[in-house]
Amino acid sequence: MPVTRSSMLAETQIHDILRNDRRRRVIEYLQESVGTVTLRELAESIACHECDADPAPRPLRESVYNSLHQTHLPKLDREGVVAYDEHRKTVALQPTAREVDRYMGVVTRYGVTWADYYRTFGTLALTLVVASELGAPVASALPALAWASVALFVLAASTAYQLWARRWAYLRSLVD
Incomplete structure (x- = not known):
């Protein structure tokens, strides 16, 4: 598994992270935010982005919230890209996210x-x-x-x- 020069994340891990639109949007949103954000705030923002409406329909907000809570945030937390506190429902960007960010734009x-x-x-x-x-x-x-x-x-x-x-x-x- 090839490893990037300055990182602990392998390129295959980074590509796996970026393969999903919601995970990419989580990273983008956290980069635009300062400090820790709540899961609800993050889910509402992503839902609005997906349907291009503010506020997003309630079923979409709930779907995004559940998929972030059950799948995407735990994965990003395991990879060290975000710090996700499942009990407090808060998310913060980790320094490892810089490694992933380099792959989000054309380099x-x-x-x-x-x-x-x-x-x-x-x-x-x-x-x-x-x-x-x-x-x-x-x-x-x-x-x-x-x-x-x-x-x-x-x-x-x-x-x-x-x-x-x-x-x-x-x-x-x-x-x-």
């Missing part, structure tokens, strides 16, 4: 998710455009339109590379 070969790359690049590009408009020493060497054009070109090239790399990986998987 480059450098260990950075494409989402992080695009977020960082977008912030940098916006900063350069605004700095150019404000006359900052280095940034004003080019007009804001030139910075924006360069940024859009790099964005298009990055997107093309990402699509090409994913398609190439898919084609290689068919051959293997």
